[in-house]
Amino acid sequence: MVVDEFHYILGDASFKSEVNLRLLDSLKEYPHITYLSATPILDQFIEQLDVLKGVVYYQLKWEEKETVEVIREKSPTPMAAGVGIVSMYKRGDYPVLLVDGKQVYSKECIIFLNSVTNILNIIKQCELSPEEVNIIVGASEDNNKLIKELGEGFNKGRIPLRGEKHKMFTFCTSTSYAGCDFYSECASTFVISDNRKLNTTIDIGTDLVQIAGRQRLESNPFRKRLYFIYNTGIEDIDDTTFE
Structure with missing residues (x-):
């Protein structure tokens, strides 16, 4: 299972917490899960989420970037x-x-x-x-x-x-x-x-x-x-x- 835009688990918590919790509960049945986002949560918050504790974390570094x-x-x-x-x-x-x-x-x-x-x-x-x-x-x-x-x-x-x-x-x-x-x-x-x-x-x-x-x-x-x-x-x- 791939959870895209996973930073919204935290970002939407103030008004969609029940939906987020149902999502996280449903993920328990999958043996392999990848949380993916081009706008990741700050490390300090990742460490506070039980579901992400102990998960291997990869960060991609882009060599060529466009600035807006x-x-x-x-x-x-x-x-x-x-x-x-x-x-x-x-x-x-x-x-x-x-x-x-x-x-x-x-x-x-x-x-x-x-x-x-x-x-x-x-x-x-x-x-x-x-x-x-x-x-x-x-x-x-x-x-x-x-x-x-x-x-x-x-x-x-x-x-x-x-x-x-x-x-x-x-x-x-x-x-x-x-x-x-x-x-x-x-x-x-x-x-x-x-x-x-x-x-x-x-x-x-x-x-x-x-x-x-x-x-x-x-x-x-x-x-x-x-x-x-x-x-x-x-x-x-x-x-x-x-x-």
Whole structure:
């Protein structure tokens, strides 16, 4: 048995502990188990998990690595910033890069949040149509009901396969943080974190590492840049600590 993205055993413990414990209990019937992740848990936490005590630990060291630049912006109202991003795209004010002496425009964007309600509020405020937006959230009756309230034509979407067309706006919750691949030729990535929402305040550092690798096409020059918009409570960290 191979348990992929095993770091979520710890990362999701605050709100999915029962599911994690059922998984670990079911693994007892397998004589050989491999726990695998490109975003491993820190060693100090591995040693505290009974299920991982005494397990042989291998660490792969990559010789060639691509670095994703994180452009972070502190905002007292991250959701208003989300509305601003959508409005910017709607009026044709796209992010632009100079590639081989030519200007290349990002005419698609993928916005990661961890609140279905916030996603729907942005869609309503910006008056987006079903043709403009792809909503990728967890499969549940509650989510389906909320999306239907947007009006006719709105449905829970899916990640386009390689070669399929992307819509201008793709909104994703944590269901797309790990192991999901996007094949857009020009999409920019935005992460919006509101610390007043409990489910966006946990392990955002790990989430950024996961989200940074979702754009898979080397032909997309915007894949090496990620915009992180966030607010803080009492504490904040300096640039050096963040990097």
